Amino acid sequence: MEYRFSEIEKKWQNIWRERGIFNAPDTSSKPKYYVLSMFPYPSGVLHIGHISNYSIGDVISRLKMMEGYNVMQPIGYDAFGMPAENFAIEHNSHPRLTTEENIAAMRIQFDSMGFGFDWSREISTCRPEYYRWGQYLFKKLYEKGLVYRKKGFQNWCEQCQTVLANEQVVDGHCWRCGNIVEQKELEQWYFKITEYAEELLDFSQVIDWPERVITMQKNWIGRSEGAKIDFILEGTNAKIPIFTTRPDTIYGVTFMALPPEHPLVQQWLREEPDNKELQDFCHKVINEDKVMRSSEETIKEGIFSGRYAINPFNGDRIQIWITNYVLMDYGMGAVMAVPVHDQRDFEFAKKYNIPIKIVIQKPDMSLKIEEMQEAYIEPGIMTNSDKFNGMDSEEAKMAITDWAMENGWGEKTVSYRLRDWCISRQRYWGNPIPVIHCPHCGIVLVPDEDLPVKLPDNVQVGRTTKNPLLSVPEWINVPCPKCGTPAKRETDTMDTFVDSSWYYARYTDPNNDREPFSKELADYWLPVDQYIGGIEHACMHLLYARFFHKFMRDLGWVNCDEPFARLLTQGMVTKDGAKMSKSKGNVVDPQYIIDRFGADTLRTFLLFASPPEKDVEWSDDGIMGAFRFLNRVWRLVESNLETIKLGLQTGESSEPLSEEIYNLRYETHYAIFRWREDCLERLQFNTAIASCMEFLNAIAKIKEPDKLNSAELKIYAFACVTLPKMLYPFAPHIAEELWQILGNEKMLNECGLPEYEEKYLTRNIVTYVVQVNGKIRGKLEVPIDINTEDLKTKALEIENVQRFLQGLNIKKIIVVPGKMVSIAAGK
Structure with missing residues (x-):
C-alpha cells in the first residue's frame, strides 16, 4: 500500500482535535510541564523559520507527554505593532481586518503541520479581552511609581512615524523598515525598569539558559x-x-x-x-x-x-x-x-x-x-x-x-548602562495608554470599570503621516473622570513589547474576565519549563518579560522569581548561505512542501538538518532524503505487517538466535538508549533522528522475517514496533498511523517512552575499521574475543583492502583493540 501522506496527516489532525489530545487540564495527578515558543507576528503568513521554531517546541511537548507529564503548549499572536499596521496600509485595508485574516491563515497552516497546540488557550494581543489587562498592568505600574512622563531625545523613524527603543536601532537604522533613525525631542512615557536593574542581574533562579544570553543581558544592564x-x-x-x-x-x-x-x-x-x-x-x-x-x-x-x-x-x-x-x-x-x-x-x-x-x-x-x-x-x-x-x-x-x-x-x-524603557509609540495599531489629560486635574488614569480603552475603527490609517489616532476627535475628546470637564485622551499607544512581556502568564488563564489571570493557576503552571525563541530577543523581549514578571511577583500575582526556567535559542533557516527573505528571492513556501511531501517530511528535514540552536541550511536534496526515509519506514511496516503482528503475539521462547537477530537486538536497545539521551538530556534532535535512520537500516538487514523462529520473530517485531515510537515526536502523523495498523488501541502520547534493557547493550561482536596507509578501506564485524592473528587474516581478506594492497609489500599491521586494524604497505 502506498504511503498516502496527505490522507494520513489530515486523518490524525482531525483525531487529535476531536479528542482534545493537546488541551491541558488545569488539575492533574501528573507533574506539569509548560512548553512555549515565542508567538508570531500576524503581519503575513507563516514562513519556514516559524515552522522550524514550532517544530522544536512540538517535539519537546510530545516527548514530555510520552514521559507522563501534564503538558501545556499554548499558541497566540503578537498582533499589535508596526508590521501589522504597515501590512494593512500596503493592502489598502484596515489593521483589524488584515490582522484577523492573517491569524485565520496562520491557524490553517499550524493545523496543516500537526502542531500539538492547546487551542482552547489561544490569545491575540489586539483583541480587547487581552489588551484590557495590559492597560490594567500599566495602571498598576503607575500606581507603584514605576511609570513617568518626561521630555527627551528619542530615536525617531520617519518611515514608521514612531519612536524606537535603543534596542530597536541596528547600526543607526530602524530594525523594522531599515530607514535611518534620527533624534527627535518628544514627551514620552517610560517604565522605570532601572528600579529592577540589580535583580535583573541575578540569574540564580534560572535553571538552564544559554550562557551567551545571560552575558548579553548582563552587558546590556551594565x-x-x-x-x-x-x-x-x-x-x-x-x-x-x-x-x-x-x-x-x-x-x-x-x-x-x-x-x-x-x-x-x-x-x-x-x-x-x-x-x-x-x-x-x-x-x-x-x-x-x-x-x-x-x-x-x-x-x-x-x-x-x-x-x-x-x-x-x-x-x-x-x-x-x-x-x-x-x-x-x-x-x-x-x-x-x-x-x-x-x-x-x-x-x-x-x-x-x-x-x-x-x-x-x-x-x-x-x-x-x-x-x-x-x-x-x-x-x-x-x-x-x-x-x-x-x-x-x-x-x-x-x-x-x-x-x-x-x-x-x-x-x-x-x-x-540600562535606561528606563520608553513605551510611547505614535501609531494607531497598539494598546492605548489608559490616561486622560485634564486641564484641571492633570494626568488622570482611566477607571477600571471603563477598561479597556478600545481603539476606534474609523481612523485614517495610511492617509496621514501623523499619529492616526489624531484623526478621530470624538475618541480623543472625553470628559475628565474626576471633575467632568472637557479633557483629552492620551494618543500614544504602548510599545508592542509590553504585550509580549506578560502573555506567557495569560496563557495560564486566558478566558478570565475578572483579572489578568488566577494566582492559583499561575502558581500551578509557572514558570515556563521550556521557552523557545530567537537570540535576537535577548536584550528586548526576554529582559522586559523578566522585569514584568518580577513586578507581578511584587504585586503577589505570581510566586516564582523568573518567567522562563529553561531557554532554547533556535537557529535561523537559511538558503544559499543567507537568511530567507523576499528581497533575496530565496523564500520557500511551507505549503508547497506540505502539499508535495507532507508535514512529516518538512518537520523531519528541519529537525534533522541541524542541532536546534544552529542555523538550518535549506536543501531540496535534504527534503527528498527525508521523504525517502519516511517512505522506507512505511514500506518496512506495511510489507511485513502480518509477520510483525504475529511476533507481537508470540510468547517467550528459548529457541537459538541467529547472528543477524542477535545483532538486531543489540541495535534496537542501543538505538533506544541513544535516542533517549539525545531527546531527553541533550535536546539534540538531529542525532536522535540519525539514530532512527540507522535503526531502520539495522531492521532492513533482516531479509526474510517470515522465516524466523519464534524467539527471533519476537525480537524483530519489538524492533519494528519501536521505530514508530521513536519517530513520533518528529513525524507524528506517520508514527500514529503505523502504531494503529500494528494493532495498538492507545495513541502514542499515552504509551510511554521506548524503553531499553541494560543487559542487551553489550554484544559479543565488535566492528573494526580497516585502514590501508591511513585511509579507511573496509569494516569488519568479528567476535569480541577473536585473537589478533585471526583478526589480521580476516582484515587482509576484505576485497577492497586487497585492491589497495595490490603491488605493495605489507610492512606492518597494527591492531587497536576493539577499534581498528591499520595496515602499512609500500613498494
Missing part, C-alpha cells in the same frame, strides 16, 4: 560601581553631577565633556539661537548613530561651550566642551575628562590643545607628559592630588569617595 560627584557651573549654584568609576583621577580633570542631548546644552541652545556653529554641531551629533559615537575608532569631535565648571576638590576652573563621544545613556550624561588617564579624553585633549595633568604615576615614577603617546590607565601612585599624594591609586578610590561624602560633594553609587 553595572558599574563608582562615585557621583557634583561639579558646579561657574557663576551659578547649578550642580553638574557626574558618575565616575575612577574617583582616584579627580584631581586630574582638565575639562568636562557633555553630549548635545544634555539638558544644560539644550538650555544653551535655546539661549543662543543665533550661534550657528553651536547649533549646527549639536544637530549633526544628535543625529549620528549612538553606537558609532561611543566607538573607540570614532574620530573625536567637539566645540567649546564658552562656559566653565568648578572642581569641588581643588577649585580648578575647567572648560566645558560639547562632544560627540559622550552619551546621555551612560552615568549622569556629563563626563569629567582626565586626559592623562583616559584614552578618549587623551585623544580629544591633544586634538584641541586642552591642558593635561598627571595625577597617577607609574610605580617607578617615570611617567612624563611630553613623552606620552597614549593615556596611562593602570594603577599607580597618587600625585598632584593634595592630601592623597603617595597613596596607592586603588586605595585612593574609596578614600576620595569618602572625602567627597564628608564634604557633601558626592556619594558612593552604582550606575547602570
Whole structure:
C-alpha cells in the first residue's frame, strides 16, 4: 500500500482535535510541564523559520507527554505593532481586518503541520479581552511609581512615524523598515525598569539558559560601581553631577565633556539661537548613530561651550566642551575628562590643545607628559592630588569617595548602562495608554470599570503621516473622570513589547474576565519549563518579560522569581548561505512542501538538518532524503505487517538466535538508549533522528522475517514496533498511523517512552575499521574475543583492502583493540 501522506496527516489532525489530545487540564495527578515558543507576528503568513521554531517546541511537548507529564503548549499572536499596521496600509485595508485574516491563515497552516497546540488557550494581543489587562498592568505600574512622563531625545523613524527603543536601532537604522533613525525631542512615557536593574542581574533562579544570553543581558544592564560627584557651573549654584568609576583621577580633570542631548546644552541652545556653529554641531551629533559615537575608532569631535565648571576638590576652573563621544545613556550624561588617564579624553585633549595633568604615576615614577603617546590607565601612585599624594591609586578610590561624602560633594553609587524603557509609540495599531489629560486635574488614569480603552475603527490609517489616532476627535475628546470637564485622551499607544512581556502568564488563564489571570493557576503552571525563541530577543523581549514578571511577583500575582526556567535559542533557516527573505528571492513556501511531501517530511528535514540552536541550511536534496526515509519506514511496516503482528503475539521462547537477530537486538536497545539521551538530556534532535535512520537500516538487514523462529520473530517485531515510537515526536502523523495498523488501541502520547534493557547493550561482536596507509578501506564485524592473528587474516581478506594492497609489500599491521586494524604497505 502506498504511503498516502496527505490522507494520513489530515486523518490524525482531525483525531487529535476531536479528542482534545493537546488541551491541558488545569488539575492533574501528573507533574506539569509548560512548553512555549515565542508567538508570531500576524503581519503575513507563516514562513519556514516559524515552522522550524514550532517544530522544536512540538517535539519537546510530545516527548514530555510520552514521559507522563501534564503538558501545556499554548499558541497566540503578537498582533499589535508596526508590521501589522504597515501590512494593512500596503493592502489598502484596515489593521483589524488584515490582522484577523492573517491569524485565520496562520491557524490553517499550524493545523496543516500537526502542531500539538492547546487551542482552547489561544490569545491575540489586539483583541480587547487581552489588551484590557495590559492597560490594567500599566495602571498598576503607575500606581507603584514605576511609570513617568518626561521630555527627551528619542530615536525617531520617519518611515514608521514612531519612536524606537535603543534596542530597536541596528547600526543607526530602524530594525523594522531599515530607514535611518534620527533624534527627535518628544514627551514620552517610560517604565522605570532601572528600579529592577540589580535583580535583573541575578540569574540564580534560572535553571538552564544559554550562557551567551545571560552575558548579553548582563552587558546590556551594565553595572558599574563608582562615585557621583557634583561639579558646579561657574557663576551659578547649578550642580553638574557626574558618575565616575575612577574617583582616584579627580584631581586630574582638565575639562568636562557633555553630549548635545544634555539638558544644560539644550538650555544653551535655546539661549543662543543665533550661534550657528553651536547649533549646527549639536544637530549633526544628535543625529549620528549612538553606537558609532561611543566607538573607540570614532574620530573625536567637539566645540567649546564658552562656559566653565568648578572642581569641588581643588577649585580648578575647567572648560566645558560639547562632544560627540559622550552619551546621555551612560552615568549622569556629563563626563569629567582626565586626559592623562583616559584614552578618549587623551585623544580629544591633544586634538584641541586642552591642558593635561598627571595625577597617577607609574610605580617607578617615570611617567612624563611630553613623552606620552597614549593615556596611562593602570594603577599607580597618587600625585598632584593634595592630601592623597603617595597613596596607592586603588586605595585612593574609596578614600576620595569618602572625602567627597564628608564634604557633601558626592556619594558612593552604582550606575547602570540600562535606561528606563520608553513605551510611547505614535501609531494607531497598539494598546492605548489608559490616561486622560485634564486641564484641571492633570494626568488622570482611566477607571477600571471603563477598561479597556478600545481603539476606534474609523481612523485614517495610511492617509496621514501623523499619529492616526489624531484623526478621530470624538475618541480623543472625553470628559475628565474626576471633575467632568472637557479633557483629552492620551494618543500614544504602548510599545508592542509590553504585550509580549506578560502573555506567557495569560496563557495560564486566558478566558478570565475578572483579572489578568488566577494566582492559583499561575502558581500551578509557572514558570515556563521550556521557552523557545530567537537570540535576537535577548536584550528586548526576554529582559522586559523578566522585569514584568518580577513586578507581578511584587504585586503577589505570581510566586516564582523568573518567567522562563529553561531557554532554547533556535537557529535561523537559511538558503544559499543567507537568511530567507523576499528581497533575496530565496523564500520557500511551507505549503508547497506540505502539499508535495507532507508535514512529516518538512518537520523531519528541519529537525534533522541541524542541532536546534544552529542555523538550518535549506536543501531540496535534504527534503527528498527525508521523504525517502519516511517512505522506507512505511514500506518496512506495511510489507511485513502480518509477520510483525504475529511476533507481537508470540510468547517467550528459548529457541537459538541467529547472528543477524542477535545483532538486531543489540541495535534496537542501543538505538533506544541513544535516542533517549539525545531527546531527553541533550535536546539534540538531529542525532536522535540519525539514530532512527540507522535503526531502520539495522531492521532492513533482516531479509526474510517470515522465516524466523519464534524467539527471533519476537525480537524483530519489538524492533519494528519501536521505530514508530521513536519517530513520533518528529513525524507524528506517520508514527500514529503505523502504531494503529500494528494493532495498538492507545495513541502514542499515552504509551510511554521506548524503553531499553541494560543487559542487551553489550554484544559479543565488535566492528573494526580497516585502514590501508591511513585511509579507511573496509569494516569488519568479528567476535569480541577473536585473537589478533585471526583478526589480521580476516582484515587482509576484505576485497577492497586487497585492491589497495595490490603491488605493495605489507610492512606492518597494527591492531587497536576493539577499534581498528591499520595496515602499512609500500613498494
